[in-house]
Amino acid sequence: MGRTLRAELLKLRTTRTGRAFLLAAVALVAAGVAQGAAVAGRGSVPPLHAPELQAALLGAGRVAGLLAAFLGSIAMSGEYRHGTIAPTLLATPRRGRVVAAAALANLLAGAALGLAAALTAALGTAAVLAATGTDLTVAAADAAAGAAGAVAWAALAALLGFGVGAVARNQPLAVALVAVLLLALDQVLAAGLPELARWLPRQLGAAVAAGRLDGDPGALLAGAVLAVYGLALTAAGWLAVRASEVR
Amino acid sequence: MRDPGVPGQPGRMTTVTVDRLTKRYGATTAVDDLSFTVPAGSVTGFIGPNGAGKSTTLRALLGLTRPTAGRATFDGVPYAALADPARTVGAVLEHDPFHPGRSGRDHLRVLATAAGIAPGRVDEVLGLVDLADAARRRAGGYSLGMRRRLGLAAALLGDPEVLLLDEPANGLDPWGMRWLRDLLRRHADRGATVLVSSHVLAEVALIADRVVVVDHGRLLAAGPVGELTARGQTLEDVFLRLTGEAR
Amino acid sequence: MRIQAQGLTKRFGGRTVVDDLSFTVEPGRVTGFLGPNGAGKSTTLQLMLGLVLGGGRTLFDGRPYRELADPPREVGAVLDARAFHPRRSARDHLRMLAAGAGVPDRRVGEVLDRVGLGAVADRPAGGFSLGMAQRLGLAAALLGDPRALLLDEPANGLDPHGVAWLRELLRAAARDRAVLVSSHLLAEMQLLADHVLVIGRGRLLADAPLRELTARSGSLEAAYLELTGGEVEYAAGGP
Numbered sequence: 001m002g003r004t005l006r007a008e009l010l011k012l013r014t015t016r017t018g019r020a021f022l023l024a025a026v027a028l029v030a031a032g033v034a035q036g037a038a039v040a041g042r043g044s045v046p047p048l049h050a051p052e053l054q055a056a057l058l059g060a061g062r063v064a065g066l067l068a069a070f071l072g073s074i075a076m077s078g079e080y081r082h083g084t085i086a087p088t089l090l091a092t093p094r095r096g097r098v099v100a101a102a103a104l105a106n107l108l109a110g111a112a113l114g115l116a117a118a119l120t121a122a123l124g125t126a127a128v129l130a131a132t133g134t135d136l137t138v139a140a141a142d143a144a145a146g147a148a149g150a151v152a153w154a155a156l157a158a159l160l161g162f163g164v165g166a167v168a169r170n171q172p173l174a175v176a177l178v179a180v181l182l183l184a185l186d187q188v189l190a191a192g193l194p195e196l197a198r199w200l201p202r203q204l205g206a207a208v209a210a211g212r213l214d215g216d217p218g219a220l221l222a223g224a225v226l227a228v229y230g231l232a233l234t235a236a237g238w239l240a241v242r243a244s245e246v247r
Numbered sequence: 248m249r250d251p252g253v254p255g256q257p258g259r260m261t262t263v264t265v266d267r268l269t270k271r272y273g274a275t276t277a278v279d280d281l282s283f284t285v286p287a288g289s290v291t292g293f294i295g296p297n298g299a300g301k302s303t304t305l306r307a308l309l310g311l312t313r314p315t316a317g318r319a320t321f322d323g324v325p326y327a328a329l330a331d332p333a334r335t336v337g338a339v340l341e342h343d344p345f346h347p348g349r350s351g352r353d354h355l356r357v358l359a360t361a362a363g364i365a366p367g368r369v370d371e372v373l374g375l376v377d378l379a380d381a382a383r384r385r386a387g388g389y390s391l392g393m394r395r396r397l398g399l400a401a402a403l404l405g406d407p408e409v410l411l412l413d414e415p416a417n418g419l420d421p422w423g424m425r426w427l428r429d430l431l432r433r434h435a436d437r438g439a440t441v442l443v444s445s446h447v448l449a450e451v452a453l454i455a456d457r458v459v460v461v462d463h464g465r466l467l468a469a470g471p472v473g474e475l476t477a478r479g480q481t482l483e484d485v486f487l488r489l490t491g492e493a494r
Numbered sequence: 495m496r497i498q499a500q501g502l503t504k505r506f507g508g509r510t511v512v513d514d515l516s517f518t519v520e521p522g523r524v525t526g527f528l529g530p531n532g533a534g535k536s537t538t539l540q541l542m543l544g545l546v547l548g549g550g551r552t553l554f555d556g557r558p559y560r561e562l563a564d565p566p567r568e569v570g571a572v573l574d575a576r577a578f579h580p581r582r583s584a585r586d587h588l589r590m591l592a593a594g595a596g597v598p599d600r601r602v603g604e605v606l607d608r609v610g611l612g613a614v615a616d617r618p619a620g621g622f623s624l625g626m627a628q629r630l631g632l633a634a635a636l637l638g639d640p641r642a643l644l645l646d647e648p649a650n651g652l653d654p655h656g657v658a659w660l661r662e663l664l665r666a667a668a669r670d671r672a673v674l675v676s677s678h679l680l681a682e683m684q685l686l687a688d689h690v691l692v693i694g695r696g697r698l699l700a701d702a703p704l705r706e707l708t709a710r711s712g713s714l715e716a717a718y719l720e721l722t723g724g725e726v727e728y729a730a731g732g733p
Contacts, residue, residue, distance in 0.1 A: 007361035014353035015346055083344030086311060087354075087401060090338060091361035093310050093327035246311035247342075297625060297653040392531055417650075420531045420678045421718055446653045449681030486654055 001101060004092050008105035018109065021071050022116055025064045029117045032060030033124035037132075048128070054138040057125040061150035062209035064117035065157040068110035069178050069201075072161030075106050076237060077174040086246050099238040103162050107230075110158025114151035122147065145211030145219075152223055153209040157182075159230030160201055166237020169244060201226060260287035260438050261335065261408050263308065267317035270303050270464075277303040279464035280317070285442045285457075287408070290435045292455030292472075293444040294482075296490055300464035301444045302341050305411050309338055321409060333362035336409040337402030343394040347387025351378055351397045354386060355404060364405050372400040375430075391418030399427070409440045416450060428454045452482040462490045495521055495555050495568065495641035495672050502541045503549030504534070504696075511537050512548065513696035521641070524668045526687030526704070527676035530722055534696040535676045536573065539644055543571055554642060566595035570635030571644040575627040575651070580620025584611055584630050587619055588637060597638050605633040610659070624651030632663075642672040649679055661686050684714040694722045 012018050036057045041047035048054075076099070079085040092098050122143075129136060164181065165174040186200040197203060198217070207215050207222035217225075263285035270278040278300040285291045295301050306312040308319040310326040321329060321336060329335050345354055355369045373379045376396040381389065386397065395418045402410060410431070416424045431454060435441050445451050451458065458475060460467040467489045468475060475485050497519040504512040512534045519525045529535045540546040544559040551558055554569055562568050578587045588602045606615045609629040614622075619630060628651050635643060643664075649657050664673055664686060677683055683690070690707055692700040699721045700707065704714065711717035 003363050004361055007357050010353070010357050010360055011346075011349075014350070014357065015348040017348060078346070082346045083342055084346050084354075086340055086344045087358055088361070089311060090309060090326075090336075091333045091358050093329075093332050245313065246306065294654065296655050297623070390531070421528075421680050421715060422530060422722070424678070424680075425715065425719060447649070447657065447679050447682060448654050449685065450679065453681060483654065483658060487658060490655070 001097060004097050004101035005104055007091070008098075008101045009108070012105060012109050017074070018071070021067055021113060025067050025113050025117045026120045028063045028067070029060045029120040030124050032063060033057050033121055033128065036060065037128040048132060048134045049137055051138040051142070054125060054129070054136065055142055055146060057128065058118075058121050058138065058143050059146045059150070059209065060124070061114065061117035061119075061121040061147065062153055062206070064110075064114045064150060065153040065205045065209060066182055068113045068154040068158040069161035069164075069182055070175060071109060071113065072106045072158040072163075073165040073168075073174040073178045074171055075102055075162050076166040076241065077168055077171040078165075080169040080244075081171045083247075089246060095242045096238055099166060099234065099241055103159060103166075103234045103237075106162040107155050107159045111151050111155035113158070114154025117154065118147040118150045121150070142211075145213075146209070147211075149209040149211030149219055152219075153205045153226075156208065156223060156226040156230055157201070157205060160226065160233060163230055163233020163235075163237050167233060167240050169240060199225065201229065259408055261322050261440050262286055263319075263321055263409060263411075263440055263442060264323070265304060265308070265317075265319050268304060268307055268314055268319055269316040270300070270307060270312065271315045277464050278307070278314075281461065281464060281466055282317075283459045283466055283469045285440055285459075287440045288435055288438050289456040290431050290441045290443060290454055292451040292458040293442050293461070294446075294448065294451060294458055294486060295461040295467075298463075299461045301461060302413055303464075304461075305338070305340070305413055305442075305444065308411060309336070331363075331405075333358070333407070334364065334405035335407055336411060337405060337407035338411040339395070339398045339402050339413055339415045341413045343398050345386035345389075345394065345397065348385055350383050351386050351389065351393075351400075352382035354397065355382075355400060358401055359404055362405060368404055368406075372403045375403060376400045392420065392423065395419055396423070408438070410434060410442070412441070412443045414445055415443065416445065416447070424450065448481075448483045448486055452476075458482070460486060460489055497542070497642055497672050497674070498553045499538070499542060499550070500553070501550035502538060502552065504537050504541055504546060505548070511696050512541060515550070515693065515696070515698055517691050517698060517701050519642070519672045519674045520689070521670060521672045522668065523688035524664055524673045524675060524686055526683045526690045527674055527693075528678075528680070528683065528690060528718055529676075529693040529699075531678075533693050533722075535693065536646060537696075538693070539571070539573055539646055539674075539676065542644065543569070543573075545573075564596060564638065566591065566640065567597065567638035568640050569642045569644065570638065570640035572628070572631035572635045572648055573644075573646045575624060575631050578619045578627075578630065581618050583616045584619050584622070584633075585615040587630065588633060591634055592637055595638050601637055601639070605636045608636060608663075609633045625653060625656055628652060629656075632660075636667075640671070643667060643674070645673075645675045647677055648675060649677060649682060657682060680713075680715040680718055684708065687714075690714070692718060692721050 039045050040053050046053040079088055161178050164177050168174040182202050186197040186202050190197040204222040204226050207217050208219050211219050213219055265281055265283050268278050268281045293301055307314050326332055359369050373382045376399050378396050431441050455472055457471050459469045476482055499515055499517050502512050502515040527535055541548050542552040592602055606612050609632050611629050649660055667673055687704050690704050707717035708714055711720055
């Protein structure tokens with residue numbers, strides 16, 4: 001399993017895609033922080049020195065979750081698209097091992113994305129505060145929880161996306177399904193079935209990213225449910241890959 | 248092209264056996280109760296018209312396609328059950344399976360990592376196929392000939408005792424073809440088992456000791472080239488006669 | 495028709511890709527055009543057809559390509575097997591070309607049968623295999639019943655039946671036409687070509703009957719490897 005995992009991690013490191021996602025994450029988070037700082041104190045938005053506002057700026061890192069889900073979705077589906085699934089399976093004929101290693105590698109990649117996002121948010125917020133001469137008022141514990149939450153959400157989102165991609169084995173379809181799953185689905189349900197919408201990935205992800213153990217649902221429960229979703233989809237993906245004919 | 252060097256010690260003599268192999272896709276029978284043996288220490292040509300089932304047979308041997316009936320094995324062992332599949336069998340498939348954004352060298356590094364092959368081997372095979380200069384460029388920019396040579400490099404990575412090659416000379420210029428012929432000859436002389444599928448019978452006649460002729464998924468003839476062309480006919484004459492009758 | 499290439503030259507960047515090439519393609523025989531990848535074969539064909547501008551000139555029965563009254567009816571060429579719109583059917587593709595060249599519509603059916611694409615003529619060409627695409631390209635070249643044929647790797651993607659069929663078609667076509675075929679398949683060329691041109695690094699290395707080359711070196715491949723031994727350029731591009 002070790003060398004299969006190393007190979008999967010190497011795959012992620014040797015295309016420009018990973019770098020592109022990293023750049024996108026950094027850019028989106030930086031933009032989020034900038035935007036948050038810009039509207040601080042206007043209308044009903046708390047001012048820059050308010051701890052809630054600062055927590056919100058630091059929380060801009062949660063956007064990495066969506067990106068991580070897309071990154072995960074193109075992993076297995078990309079192998080089928082480019083035909084690299086053939087050499088992958090020739091090097092490692094045990095398909096379960098390939099899927100497991102790839103899932104883990106993508107989960108780690110998601111975490112890395114989340115970490116980069118959290119760091120960008122922290123640096124960005126620090127820069128804004130320093131530039132405006134504002135004191136740090138957010139509690140260290142809250143800030144840390146938010147950062148950890150962003151990393152965890154990104155990791156779980158990557159696993160979720162990976163599972164979708166492994167089942168779909170078709171790149172455009174996988175990306176579309178992730179978009180629906182994370183963006184459209186709870187919009188549709190939120191109006192009519194808000195109770196159901198709470199257990200959809202996006203809202204669960206928000207709960208994880210917020211890092212509040214006492215939230216509703218709490219970050220740990222939300223994370224556990226997301227993990228179950230991700231593992232279930234990955235297991236389904238394994239069955240699909242196992243049964244697939246490779247041309 | 249680089250001289251592959253002095254032949255090393257002979258490896259194990261592995262026999263490739265296709266035993267009553269059948270593959271059906273819905274109503275279509277791609278391979279129909281096909282049986283033949285590929286002995287070690289010789290080059291066997293695998294010839295047949297388009298749609299004869301050659302690629303399907305090769306994919307069944309490699310575990311990429313599941314047979315409807317019958318078996319395809321290496322000394323009686325299916326590919327997925329081999330102790331060290333990537334170091335026992337090297338394959339060049341019909342379509343060159345590379346991620347366009349990854350460099351040729353990284354593609355090989357990933358395979359070497361997954362198969363537990365020493366990293367130094369990557370640069371060795373790149374030198375063998377004369378891709379050392381282009382190795383760090385992304386595979387998406389490679390010409391057809393370069394892609395074929397990268398595929399050959401991947402097949403040779405594990406220094407396997409069995410080579411299964413699907414149209415390996417496609418896109419190679421005459422120097423490349425001569426080099427490939429010499430390489431396969433040397434491998435066979437060392438005891439390797441080589442199965443080469445090709446459409447250019449004039450080339451097959453130059454390189455193969457034996458041929459297996461298939462059409463419509465069925466075996467038409469198998470045996471030493473000399474025997475089949477005993478009556479002064481060319482391999483093409485024999486082929487056209489055999490497949491003409493079969494059509 | 496006789497084709498005369500005179501002093502063909504082409505430079506890309508600092509490199510001379512085709513270097514003062516002169517040769518004649520005579521009717522009544524198949525002329526093979528050989529050379530390593532990067533030697534300038536495709537560029538030479540493009541120069542001859544005026545697709546690329548460079549030094550020298552090519553005369554088709556004494557006239558350059560652009561001065562031919564109806565180029566597709568005098569010169570047929572297949573340089574890129576996939577030069578068609580993927581969603582257009584084979585038949586429609588040919589009808590479009592026929593209309594543009596003033597060729598009667600019935601020729602479309604004729605050439606489709608000639609190349610064996612009759613059964614799939616109404617399918618979108620985008621779904622064609624390489625071999626089928628090659629046949630479509632050949633059909634397009636034959637549409638105007640031209641006096642000359644210029645073909646770049648026409649056997650690429652054809653199965654053994656196709657290879658044998660192509661050889662017969664070109665032999666028959668060469669009886670009263672000028673046929674220039676560029677190919678890497680030397681074993682096949684040895685069966686098909688009557689006359690051979692070999693280039694390396696843009697320069698002419700041989701212009702001789704096949705018999706002469708095989709008598710000298712034993713086989714076309716041996717002759718070719720001897721001739722191009724010092725001329726092979728495996729730069730970062732390679733074959």
